[in-house]
Amino acid sequence: MDILIDNLRLFLQAISGFITFWALFHMAWSTLLGIVIGALPGLTATMGVALITTLTYKLQPDLAILVLICVYVGAIYGGSRTAILINIPGTPANAATTLDGFPLAKQGLAGRAMGVATSGSVLGSIIGMFFLATLAPLLGNYALKFQSYEFFWLAIFGIVISGHLTSLEDPIKGWIAGFLGLLTAMVGQEGIHAYDRFTYGTTELMGGFALIPAMVGAFGLAEVLSVMRNPPIEMAKNPQDSVIPKFEDIMKYRRTIVRSGLIGTVIGIIPGVGEDIGAWVSYAAARRKSKEREKFGKGSVEGLMAAETGNNSVVPGAIIPVLTLAIPGSAPAAVLLAAMFIHGIRPGPMIMVESPLFVYQVVAMVFFATLAILIYGIALTKPLLKVLTIPRTRLMPVVFVLCVIGSYAITSRIFDIWVMLGFGIVGYILREMKYPMAPLVLGIILGDLLDKNMRRGLVLTDGDITPFFTRPICIVLWGITLLSILMTIEPVRHGLQRLIQKVRPGKRQGAG
Amino acid sequence: MKKADYLTGLALILLSIYVLAESWRMPRLEHLQAHPLSVPGIVPAFLAAILLIFGLILVGRSVKDGGHRLALSREGIRRSLADPGNQRLLLTAVLTFVYAGVLVGRVSYGLATGLFIFLFVAVFEWRRGMSPREMGRVGLAAAILAIVFTAAVSYTFERLFLVTLP
Numbered sequence: 001m002d003i004l005i006d007n008l009r010l011f012l013q014a015i016s017g018f019i020t021f022w023a024l025f026h027m028a029w030s031t032l033l034g035i036v037i038g039a040l041p042g043l044t045a046t047m048g049v050a051l052i053t054t055l056t057y058k059l060q061p062d063l064a065i066l067v068l069i070c071v072y073v074g075a076i077y078g079g080s081r082t083a084i085l086i087n088i089p090g091t092p093a094n095a096a097t098t099l100d101g102f103p104l105a106k107q108g109l110a111g112r113a114m115g116v117a118t119s120g121s122v123l124g125s126i127i128g129m130f131f132l133a134t135l136a137p138l139l140g141n142y143a144l145k146f147q148s149y150e151f152f153w154l155a156i157f158g159i160v161i162s163g164h165l166t167s168l169e170d171p172i173k174g175w176i177a178g179f180l181g182l183l184t185a186m187v188g189q190e191g192i193h194a195y196d197r198f199t200y201g202t203t204e205l206m207g208g209f210a211l212i213p214a215m216v217g218a219f220g221l222a223e224v225l226s227v228m229r230n231p232p233i234e235m236a237k238n239p240q241d242s243v244i245p246k247f248e249d250i251m252k253y254r255r256t257i258v259r260s261g262l263i264g265t266v267i268g269i270i271p272g273v274g275e276d277i278g279a280w281v282s283y284a285a286a287r288r289k290s291k292e293r294e295k296f297g298k299g300s301v302e303g304l305m306a307a308e309t310g311n312n313s314v315v316p317g318a319i320i321p322v323l324t325l326a327i328p329g330s331a332p333a334a335v336l337l338a339a340m341f342i343h344g345i346r347p348g349p350m351i352m353v354e355s356p357l358f359v360y361q362v363v364a365m366v367f368f369a370t371l372a373i374l375i376y377g378i379a380l381t382k383p384l385l386k387v388l389t390i391p392r393t394r395l396m397p398v399v400f401v402l403c404v405i406g407s408y409a410i411t412s413r414i415f416d417i418w419v420m421l422g423f424g425i426v427g428y429i430l431r432e433m434k435y436p437m438a439p440l441v442l443g444i445i446l447g448d449l450l451d452k453n454m455r456r457g458l459v460l461t462d463g464d465i466t467p468f469f470t471r472p473i474c475i476v477l478w479g480i481t482l483l484s485i486l487m488t489i490e491p492v493r494h495g496l497q498r499l500i501q502k503v504r505p506g507k508r509q510g511a512g
Numbered sequence: 513m514k515k516a517d518y519l520t521g522l523a524l525i526l527l528s529i530y531v532l533a534e535s536w537r538m539p540r541l542e543h544l545q546a547h548p549l550s551v552p553g554i555v556p557a558f559l560a561a562i563l564l565i566f567g568l569i570l571v572g573r574s575v576k577d578g579g580h581r582l583a584l585s586r587e588g589i590r591r592s593l594a595d596p597g598n599q600r601l602l603l604t605a606v607l608t609f610v611y612a613g614v615l616v617g618r619v620s621y622g623l624a625t626g627l628f629i630f631l632f633v634a635v636f637e638w639r640r641g642m643s644p645r646e647m648g649r650v651g652l653a654a655a656i657l658a659i660v661f662t663a664a665v666s667y668t669f670e671r672l673f674l675v676t677l678p
Contacts, residue, residue, distance in 0.1 A: 058673050176524065176566050179559055183531065186556045193541055195552040198534065221608065228636075229601040394653070396604070397632035398661055401625055404612045405665055409675045414617045417678070421612055425605075433516050451555045458549035 010357055011133060014364035023066060023368075026059075030067040031372035032380075034074020036387050039082050040395065042227035044091045045075035045275070046331040047219040051399075053212060053339045054406030061343035062358075066365045068339055072332050073125060073315055073369035076275050077377070080117035080308055082388065084110055093275030093314075096283040096307035103299035111241035111381075116301050118377035119245035120257065120308030125370040127261025127309070128268065128316030133363045135269075140324040140352035140359070148457035149468045153477035154271075155182075155450035158327060158442055160481045162272025164488070166436035171488045177435045178272075181443015182450060184209060191452050204415040211338040211444060213407035213416040214423045218437050219331070220403040221424025224396045226431070232392060243381045253305045256286045260309035267310075268317020272442035274330035275311040275318075282310025316366050323347050323359055327446065331438045334445055342410070514579030521570030528564035531556055600636070607632055621677040622662050629658040 018027070030052065037048035052071045056064035079090030084101035097117065104113035146154070159182065163174025187198045188208025199205040250257065260282035267278040286306030287296045296303045318329025319336070326348040328334035340347050351359060376384070407420040427437060461467055468474055486492045535553035540546070574580065592598055607628065615624035633654035638647070669675040 055668070055673075172566060172569060176520075176563065176570075179563050179566065183556065183559045183563065186559065190552050192550055193544070193546060193552060195539065195541075197538065197552055197556065224608065225601055225604055228604040229597045231597070391637075393636040394633055394657055397629045398657070400608055400611075400632075401629065401661065401665060404616060405669055405675075405677075408616075408678050409669055409673060412676055412678075414678055417612050417616060421609065433520060454555055454558070455550045458554075459547045462547075463549055 007133065007137065007360070010360040011363055014357060014360040015367065017062075017361065018066065018364055018368060023063060026063055026067050027070050027368045027372055030070035031074040031369055032376060034071035034369075035078035035081075035373065035376055035384060037071065038075035038078025038080075038090045038094075039384060039388060040390070041082055041086075041088045041090055042223055042392065042396070043075075043399065044219060044223060045072055045079075045093065046215065046335060047223055047399075048072075048075045049332045049335040049339075050212060050215045050219060051402050051406050053335060053342070054216075054402070054409050056339065057342070057409065061340075061345055062361055064343050065336070065340065065345070065362065066368070068336055069319075069362065069365040070369040070372060072336065073312070073366065074373055074376075075332075076311055076315055077117070077121040077308075077373045078384075080121065081114065081381075081384065084113045084117060084304075085385070086388075091275070093279055093311040094307075095276055096279040096310070097304060099283070099297050099307070100295075100300045100303040101307075103297070104301070104304065107299055109241060109299070111243040112246070112301075113304060114243045114377070114381060115245040116249055116304050117308045118243070118374065119250050120260075120305045121312040121377070122245075122370055122374045123250070123257050124261050124264055124309035124312035125315060125366060125373070127258065128265045128313035129363055129366045129370065131265045132316040132320055132366060133360065136320050136323050136359050136363075137352050137356070139320060140349060143324050143349035144353075146325075146349060146473070147471075148453040148460065149471055150473045150477070151449055151453040152457055152468065153474050153481070154325065154327065155446040155453070157477045157481050158271030158446055159439055160484050161270055162442050163436070163439040164484045165267075165270070165273045165277050166438045167434070170434065171484075173433075173435045174439050177430065177437070178439030178443045181440040181445075182447045183443075184214075184440075185444050185447020186451065191448060192455060204413065209419055209423075209444065210410060210416055211441075212335070212342075212410055213419040214444060215331075215335055215338070215441060216403050216407050217420035217423030217425075218427035218441065220399065221420060222427035222431055222437075224400050224403070225424070225428045227392055228396060244378055249301055249305065253302050256289075256302050256306050257309050259285060259289070260306045261313040264310040264313030265317035265320075268314035268329045268333075269320050271321060271327045271329060271446075272331075272334075272438045274332070274438055275314040278314035278317075279307045279311035282306045316363075319362060319366070323351055323362060324349065327449075328442065331441050334441045337445065514574050514577045517570050518574035518579035521567045521572075521574060524563055524567030524570065528560040528567055531560035532564070535560065603635065607635070617678045622666050625665065626658040626662040629661055630654045633657060 033052070034048060037043045038045060048071050049068050052068060056067050059067065075091055076093050079094035080097050080101065082088050082090035083094040083097035084105050087098050087102040089095040089098055101113045101117065104110065159178035160175060163178040164171040167174030185208065187205055189196050189206050196206055263282045263285055264278040267273050267281060283303055283306050286302055287293055290296065290302055292300060292302060314330060318333040321327045321329050322333050322337045326337060328337045337347065345358065346354065403420060404417055407416045408414065410416065431437060457468060469478060487496070535557035538551065538553035540548065540551050611624060611628035615628070634650060637650045666677060670677050
């Protein structure tokens with residue numbers, strides 16, 4: 001009980017700390033910018049957070065992270081506008097939104113669909129925020145027990161699960177992307193003997209590839225190339241009906257909202273698995289449990305609610321491992337993690353010991369961002385749609401100029417512009433060949449963790465690998481990793497399915 | 513995609529072998545009495561071994577599907593180059609690489625940025641058979657965007673963030 005009161009006190013302290021003119025001002029512009037970025041097809045949340053990171057160098061750390069979280073929450077919400085109005089997800093997180101959002105718009109209910117998206121996004125963020133506030137301190141304390149063996153498996157687990165879930169049709173491509181990311185992180189001075197690996201005498205490579213230029217390239221330049229290659233998108237039409245969320249929709253679909261919020265949060269916590277997966281899994285679960293299953297895909301309010309609750313609840317969920325393990329739950333959260341390091345914040349298992357208030361400040365930031373999307377969602381729908389009329393031929397050069405100056409500004413090195421260009425072209429090619437980007441980014445971040453902990457673990461045991469496989473947390477992590485790999489092998493999957501059916505014959509008959 | 517997978521698989525195998533060889537060549541640091549399992553090459557070699565397995569799987573899978581037999585034809589390349597989407601992609605790649613890779617750092621940042629924005633808008637908004645009036649409108653819009661945005665970015669980064677522009 002005392003802990004609960006302490007936590008609540010910290011949360012209220014964090015909230016009151018942000019009730020200043022400058023904090024509210026930054027919150028207002030950054031959420032609005034996030035919504036605009038999300039609404040514009042071709043500008044993703046990851047790209048938005050990466051580009052805006054370069055505009056926050058001179059801000060105080062707490063204000064900088066507030067700006068980035070507002071952009072992140074705003075972008076995931078903003079993408080629903082385009083998904084509903086023109087059947088094109090503003091960000092990949094809103095792909096599931098198109099399934100029912102656009103049919104509702106075609107029925108003349110675009111305003112209602114936007115109201116549902118607003119309520120789903122707000123409630124999803126609140127559910128995720130609740131778990132961020134309650135789970136992050138617990139996980140932070142639990143993570144203090146992690147040793148090298150657990151961290152080694154955590155890195156492998158993150159890559160394998162992220163690779164699998166972001167490339168469901170062909171998981172091997174997800175794993176390749178992830179291991180390529182890990183390999184990329186091997187470039188530069190290693191952390192145990194300070195030996196320069198794969199630098200070939202280049203001083204610029206001694207620090208390895210900087211994450212922000214790499215991500216700006218993989219998500220910024222790659223997106224610019226992709227948008228310019230695709231045919232232009234039809235302009236949006238204004239909705240005629242009310243965009244104000246309806247209370248009866250919330251009450252009627254409260255179970256769906258809670259379920260989707262929980263699913264989204266859990267998906268968020270899993271390393272490198274982003275908002276798009278959260279939305280798809282929530283949508284599939286809602287469809288399976290729905291009494292109005294036949295309406296799904298034809299304009300189901302429940303389906304739309306599930307998708308939008310699911311994707312926005314991933315945001316706070318993805319921040320949980322960022323704060324407690326320094327491992328991102330999604331691609332935008334990876335940029336957020338990099339931004340925290342740039343601003344001198346040290347997330348990881350020690351955060352609850354060193355700066356517990358910061359965890360609650362982050363909860364407060366999500367709270368303010370949620371409040372802002374609610375206000376903008378109701379008040380600014382029609383003016384926001386004007387942004388969608390900006391032609392890509394004028395938007396993309398501006399975006400690319402920001403990619404260039406943003407990559408350069410961190411350390412004022414032309415080399416970082418080359419890193420951005422390199423990652424942009426490689427990212428584009430990999431994306432065209434259906435390799436997901438999230439595991440690649442996760443790999444770049446987890447490379448150092450894997451490198452140090454694998455070697456430390458082996459040294460501690462003098463080459464005995466038994467502890468890697470026998471410690472309780474390790475067993476869970478390698479067990480899930482192995483299962484994830486085995487499930488992609490068809491005979492194994494069929495065998496397991498047959499086994500489950502044999503064990504649960506009654507359930508199978510009842511399932512129909 | 514089969515052909516692409518085949519080529520990616522081959523590239524992965526080559527990369528993995530190269531990384532394995534480089535890892536093997538990395539110092540063992542015996543003079544520092546470093547533990548043999550803490551040497552710098554051990555983790556890159558571990559990762560390269562995994563990527564080698566993935567590369568072999570990709571190649572094996574695409575060979576099974578006939579990916580290694582699909583050859584590039586001159587007609588196919590010609591058709592690909594004539595595709596408007598690919599033409600836009602190529603043009604974007606050229607403009608972005610000339611701007612970021614050649615101009616930035618060599619000529620004044622403001623001039624390079626302004627020129628890039630102006631050319632990007634003008635090139636992509638230009639249509640065959642445009643009247644001089646329409647051309648003028650596109651040119652004016654491109655010039656305004658180039659001047660305003662270049663000034664805004666230069667001011668923000670140079671004056672507010674105190675970054676020395678490239």
